[in-house]
Amino acid sequence: MELFRMICMVLASFFGVRKRAAHEADMANVNMVLLPFVAVALALMIGLLIFGAVHLIADVTSSAQGF
Template sequence: MQLLSMIRIVLWSFFGIRKRSSHEADFAKVNFIALPFVAVIIAVVIWAVLFGAVHLLAGSASTAQGF
Protein backbone atom coordinates (compact mmCIF):
# COMPACT_ATOMS: atom_id res chain seq x y z
CA MET A 1 0.00 0.00 0.00
CA GLN A 2 2.88 2.34 0.71
CA LEU A 3 4.26 1.70 -2.80
CA LEU A 4 0.99 2.82 -4.37
CA SER A 5 1.06 5.92 -2.20
CA MET A 6 4.60 6.74 -3.35
CA ILE A 7 3.63 6.20 -6.99
CA ARG A 8 0.70 8.56 -6.54
CA ILE A 9 2.95 11.18 -4.91
CA VAL A 10 5.45 10.98 -7.76
CA LEU A 11 2.81 11.16 -10.49
CA TRP A 12 1.17 14.17 -8.86
CA SER A 13 4.56 15.86 -8.59
CA PHE A 14 5.18 15.29 -12.30
CA PHE A 15 1.78 16.84 -13.04
CA GLY A 16 2.47 19.76 -10.69
CA ILE A 17 -0.96 20.46 -9.22
CA ARG A 18 -1.82 19.32 -5.71
CA LYS A 19 -3.82 20.44 -2.70
CA ARG A 20 -1.67 21.34 0.27
CA SER A 21 -3.66 19.19 2.69
CA SER A 22 -3.28 16.10 0.49
CA HIS A 23 0.41 16.82 0.06
CA GLU A 24 1.00 17.08 3.79
CA ALA A 25 -1.04 13.95 4.53
CA ASP A 26 0.94 11.89 2.03
CA PHE A 27 4.33 13.11 3.20
CA ALA A 28 3.46 12.27 6.80
CA LYS A 29 3.46 8.55 6.01
CA VAL A 30 5.94 8.12 3.14
CA ASN A 31 9.34 6.43 3.13
CA PHE A 32 11.75 9.17 2.04
CA ILE A 33 14.56 6.72 1.33
CA ALA A 34 12.61 4.80 -1.33
CA LEU A 35 10.86 7.81 -2.86
CA PRO A 36 13.73 8.90 -5.19
CA PHE A 37 14.05 5.34 -6.52
CA VAL A 38 10.34 5.20 -7.28
CA ALA A 39 10.58 8.59 -9.02
CA VAL A 40 13.49 7.47 -11.20
CA ILE A 41 11.73 4.23 -12.15
CA ILE A 42 8.55 6.07 -13.10
CA ALA A 43 10.54 8.63 -15.12
CA VAL A 44 12.29 5.82 -17.02
CA VAL A 45 8.95 4.12 -17.72
CA ILE A 46 7.43 7.37 -19.02
CA TRP A 47 10.52 7.98 -21.16
CA ALA A 48 10.36 4.44 -22.58
CA VAL A 49 6.69 4.80 -23.46
CA LEU A 50 7.31 8.11 -25.24
CA PHE A 51 10.40 6.75 -26.99
CA GLY A 52 8.49 3.68 -28.17
CA ALA A 53 5.56 5.75 -29.39
CA VAL A 54 7.85 8.05 -31.38
CA HIS A 55 9.65 5.10 -32.97
CA LEU A 56 6.36 3.40 -33.75
CA LEU A 57 4.99 6.52 -35.44
CA ALA A 58 8.25 7.39 -37.19
CA GLY A 59 8.60 3.82 -38.48
CA SER A 60 5.10 3.79 -39.94
CA ALA A 61 5.62 7.23 -41.51
CA SER A 62 8.82 6.18 -43.25
CA THR A 63 7.14 3.20 -44.94
CA ALA A 64 4.29 5.39 -46.21
CA GLN A 65 6.67 7.71 -48.09
CA GLY A 66 7.58 5.13 -50.73
CA PHE A 67 4.47 5.32 -52.90
Template sequence: MELIRMARIVLWSFFGVRNRAAHEADFANLNFSWLPFVAIGLAALIGGCILGVVLLVTHPAITAQGF
Protein backbone atom coordinates (compact mmCIF):
# COMPACT_ATOMS: atom_id res chain seq x y z
CA MET A 1 0.00 0.00 0.00
CA GLU A 2 2.89 2.34 0.69
CA LEU A 3 4.25 1.79 -2.82
CA ILE A 4 0.93 2.90 -4.32
CA ARG A 5 0.92 5.99 -2.09
CA MET A 6 4.47 6.84 -3.18
CA ALA A 7 3.53 6.38 -6.84
CA ARG A 8 0.57 8.71 -6.34
CA ILE A 9 2.80 11.33 -4.71
CA VAL A 10 5.33 11.12 -7.56
CA LEU A 11 2.67 11.33 -10.26
CA TRP A 12 1.05 14.35 -8.61
CA SER A 13 4.43 16.04 -8.44
CA PHE A 14 5.05 15.31 -12.14
CA PHE A 15 1.84 17.13 -13.05
CA GLY A 16 2.12 19.80 -10.33
CA VAL A 17 -1.57 20.22 -9.57
CA ARG A 18 -1.71 19.39 -5.86
CA ASN A 19 -2.65 21.70 -3.02
CA ARG A 20 -0.19 22.32 -0.23
CA ALA A 21 -2.19 20.74 2.62
CA ALA A 22 -2.57 17.39 0.87
CA HIS A 23 1.10 17.45 -0.14
CA GLU A 24 2.25 18.02 3.44
CA ALA A 25 -0.13 15.34 4.76
CA ASP A 26 1.37 12.78 2.39
CA PHE A 27 4.94 13.64 3.32
CA ALA A 28 4.22 13.53 7.07
CA ASN A 29 4.39 9.73 7.31
CA LEU A 30 6.40 8.51 4.34
CA ASN A 31 9.49 6.33 4.04
CA PHE A 32 11.84 8.42 1.90
CA SER A 33 14.32 5.64 1.19
CA TRP A 34 12.28 4.19 -1.72
CA LEU A 35 10.92 7.46 -3.11
CA PRO A 36 13.80 8.16 -5.57
CA PHE A 37 13.54 4.65 -7.02
CA VAL A 38 9.79 5.01 -7.50
CA ALA A 39 10.28 8.41 -9.16
CA ILE A 40 12.95 7.11 -11.55
CA GLY A 41 10.88 4.05 -12.39
CA LEU A 42 7.75 6.07 -13.14
CA ALA A 43 9.74 8.59 -15.20
CA ALA A 44 11.21 5.73 -17.24
CA LEU A 45 7.75 4.19 -17.68
CA ILE A 46 6.20 7.45 -18.88
CA GLY A 47 9.17 8.11 -21.17
CA GLY A 48 8.94 4.59 -22.59
CA CYS A 49 5.24 5.02 -23.29
CA ILE A 50 5.86 8.31 -25.08
CA LEU A 51 8.70 6.75 -27.08
CA GLY A 52 6.51 3.79 -28.00
CA VAL A 53 3.74 6.03 -29.28
CA VAL A 54 6.20 8.11 -31.30
CA LEU A 55 7.77 5.01 -32.84
CA LEU A 56 4.34 3.60 -33.62
CA VAL A 57 3.22 6.80 -35.32
CA THR A 58 6.43 7.34 -37.29
CA HIS A 59 7.05 3.73 -38.35
CA PRO A 60 8.09 3.75 -42.02
CA ALA A 61 6.10 0.64 -43.00
CA ILE A 62 2.80 2.33 -42.19
CA THR A 63 1.61 4.54 -45.05
CA ALA A 64 -1.46 6.68 -45.46
CA GLN A 65 -1.73 6.41 -49.25
CA GLY A 66 -5.21 4.96 -49.22
CA PHE A 67 -6.71 7.82 -47.25
Protein backbone atom coordinates (compact mmCIF):
# COMPACT_ATOMS: atom_id res chain seq x y z
CA MET A 1 0.00 0.00 0.00
CA GLU A 2 2.91 2.34 0.65
CA LEU A 3 4.19 1.82 -2.90
CA PHE A 4 0.75 2.70 -4.32
CA ARG A 5 0.70 5.87 -2.19
CA MET A 6 4.16 6.83 -3.47
CA ILE A 7 3.08 6.25 -7.07
CA CYS A 8 0.02 8.47 -6.58
CA MET A 9 2.16 11.12 -4.93
CA VAL A 10 4.73 11.13 -7.75
CA LEU A 11 2.06 11.22 -10.48
CA ALA A 12 0.29 14.09 -8.74
CA SER A 13 3.62 15.94 -8.54
CA PHE A 14 4.28 15.37 -12.24
CA PHE A 15 0.93 16.83 -13.24
CA GLY A 16 0.64 19.43 -10.46
CA VAL A 17 -2.79 18.47 -9.17
CA ARG A 18 -2.09 18.10 -5.47
CA LYS A 19 -2.88 20.56 -2.72
CA ARG A 20 -0.05 21.75 -0.50
CA ALA A 21 -1.47 20.25 2.69
CA ALA A 22 -1.82 16.80 1.10
CA HIS A 23 1.71 17.03 -0.27
CA GLU A 24 3.16 17.96 3.11
CA ALA A 25 1.24 15.14 4.82
CA ASP A 26 2.62 12.63 2.30
CA MET A 27 6.16 13.92 2.62
CA ALA A 28 6.03 13.32 6.36
CA ASN A 29 5.20 9.63 5.88
CA VAL A 30 7.15 8.68 2.76
CA ASN A 31 10.24 6.50 2.44
CA MET A 32 12.80 8.97 1.05
CA VAL A 33 15.20 6.22 -0.04
CA LEU A 34 12.68 4.58 -2.39
CA LEU A 35 11.05 7.78 -3.68
CA PRO A 36 13.69 8.71 -6.33
CA PHE A 37 13.56 5.21 -7.82
CA VAL A 38 9.77 5.36 -8.08
CA ALA A 39 9.96 8.81 -9.67
CA VAL A 40 12.57 7.77 -12.26
CA ALA A 41 10.66 4.57 -13.09
CA LEU A 42 7.41 6.50 -13.61
CA ALA A 43 9.16 9.13 -15.72
CA LEU A 44 10.59 6.38 -17.93
CA MET A 45 7.17 4.71 -18.24
CA ILE A 46 5.48 7.98 -19.21
CA GLY A 47 8.25 8.72 -21.70
CA LEU A 48 7.98 5.27 -23.27
CA LEU A 49 4.21 5.60 -23.44
CA ILE A 50 4.49 8.92 -25.28
CA PHE A 51 7.21 7.54 -27.57
CA GLY A 52 5.10 4.47 -28.36
CA ALA A 53 2.00 6.53 -29.10
CA VAL A 54 3.92 8.87 -31.42
CA HIS A 55 5.64 5.95 -33.12
CA LEU A 56 2.31 4.18 -33.61
CA ILE A 57 0.64 7.29 -35.07
CA ALA A 58 3.62 8.13 -37.28
CA ASP A 59 3.78 4.54 -38.57
CA VAL A 60 0.08 4.54 -39.45
CA THR A 61 0.27 7.87 -41.30
CA SER A 62 3.40 6.91 -43.24
CA SER A 63 1.78 3.78 -44.66
CA ALA A 64 -1.38 5.70 -45.56
CA GLN A 65 0.60 8.00 -47.90
CA GLY A 66 1.85 5.08 -49.97
CA PHE A 67 5.58 5.57 -49.47
